[in-house]
Amino acid sequence: MQVIATYSTKGGSGKTSTAVNLAWEASKSGPVLLWDLDAQGASTYLTGVKPKLKGGVSKLVTGGKSISDVVRSADFSRPEGQHRIDVLPADDSYRELELLLDAAKGSKRRVEKVLKDASGTYETVILDCPPGASLVAENAVRAADVIVSPLPPSPLSLRTLGQVRELVADSAKPAPILAFLSLVDRRKLSHRRAAEELPAEHPEILDVVIPASVVVEHMGDERAPVAAFAARHPVAQAYASLWTAITEQLR
Numbered sequence: 013m014q015v016i017a018t019y020s021t022k023g024g025s026g027k028t029s030t031a032v033n034l035a036w037e038a039s040k041s042g043p044v045l046l047w048d049l050d051a052q053g054a055s056t057y058l059t060g061v062k063p064k065l066k067g068g069v070s071k072l073v074t075g076g077k078s079i080s081d082v083v084r085s086a087d088f089s090r091p092e093g094q095h096r097i098d099v100l101p102a103d104d105s106y107r108e109l110e111l112l113l114d115a116a117k118g119s120k121r122r123v124e125k126v127l128k129d130a131s132g133t134y135e136t137v138i139l140d141c142p143p144g145a146s147l148v149a150e151n152a153v154r155a156a157d158v159i160v161s162p163l164p165p166s167p168l169s170l171r172t173l174g175q176v177r178e179l180v181a182d183s184a185k186p187a188p189i190l191a192f193l194s195l196v197d198r199r200k201l202s203h204r205r206a207a208e209e210l211p212a213e214h215p216e217i218l219d220v221v222i223p224a225s226v227v228v229e230h231m232g233d234e235r236a237p238v239a240a241f242a243a244r245h246p247v248a249q250a251y252a253s254l255w256t257a258i259t260e261q262l263r
């Protein structure tokens with residue numbers, strides 16, 4: 013089982029869009045669990061799943077329920093042969109998660125512990141993290157084999173990458189970071205420059221770019237990954253390339 017966290021300190025950088033599209037790509041080779049760790053519930057929404065976690069997140073994180081008791085099936089169709097995508101939905105109980113973890117024994121290892129159960133069931137786990145540096149993020153980073161971090165091309169993107177590095181370096185088990193430029197608008201000179209220069213200058217930044225496109229916003233109408241409703245769109249192909257780069261890292 014490989015565990016991937018989509019994480020950045022920056023809000024609105026494309027973590028959730030990435031998590032949902034990578035779940036689609038990963039399901040081509042094996043069953044996937046997508047865990048929505050953000051009280052906003054955006055990946056729960058985008059996969060068409062009911063925002064209700066039976067027993068609340070406390071039962072899951074501090075004992076009483078296991079993943080198989082509370083997962084729901086992603087509600088979009090997949091081609092024959094593609095494996096299932098299960099979602100651990102976020103609901104209102106996630107607002108308490110930070111406090112809950114803080115009070116728990118082994119407060120940085122609860123997510124890792126919950127996932128132990130799942131290793132025979134899923135080939136890939138994707139953890140969709142909330143923005144910012146939090147105990148939730150520390151838990152996800154601790155559980156992850158790789159941290160996937162979208163960076164919108166702005167003068168602040170390297171500062172954000174530095175913050176991600178710091179949080180990961182503080183982990184007892186620092187996983188490699190794979191960053192990539194997201195929301196890239198090739199009409200803007202600064203974006204073209206960033207897409208050319210940053211991957212060349214920073215070893216963690218992949219040479220894969222996710223373009224800015226309304227097709228990503230349409231995920232909210234379709235409640236599905238881009239490839240499920242626009243398979244030939246360049247954005248679907250870009251997420252597929254991102255997945256290939258991640259699997260190369262995990263090999």
Ligand SMILES: Nc1ncnc2c1ncn2[C@@H]1O[C@H](COP(=O)(O)OP(=O)(O)OP(=O)(O)O)[C@@H](O)[C@H]1O
Pocket residue numbers: 022023024025026027028029030050052054141142143194195196222223224225226228229
């Ligand atoms: N490549 C893209 N092109 C156009 N819009 C995008 C792209 N990626 C993300 N968006 C839009 O930007 C917004 C934020 O994206 P997303 O929810 O994936 O970010 P996030 O990092 O998970 O945000 P948060 O920090 O709130 O969890 C959404 O409305 C999404 O539709």
Ligand SMILES: [Mg+2]
Pocket residue numbers: 027028029050054140141142
């Ligand atoms: Mg998000």
